[in-house]
Amino acid sequence: MEEEKKEESCKGLIYRGYTNTFINSKGTMIRKESLRLMKMKSCRGCAICGPIRDDIREYLDAGSLIFPEIEQGEFYSIQYSDISTDWESGIEEAESMTFFKIKLDKVNLR
16 A cells, blocks of 8 residues: 555656857857756655666666757656557557656746
8 A cells, every 4th residue: 555655656767958149269169968866856656667777777778768859957757659469469569769848836946
């Protein structure tokens, strides 16, 4: 019963978007987009988020991690996408993971 309460209160993995545009010493214009995990706002680990944390690197290496256009200071969460069910075993498998923008109260970030 306690485990059910944990899963219901799962906040997911929350990331904050950062963008940086600059010119390097060779004159190359660079636009860097990054997503930083907000550890205090994210779920600390549960049956829902645990597998996502473990799978992010695997999906990134396989090119199956789908990024939105990152906006400075906006918040994002991640979830499995393109889920299909194996017709023999009945096991659900995700083909990719997708980030999506979420609304988060910016006042309570500390």
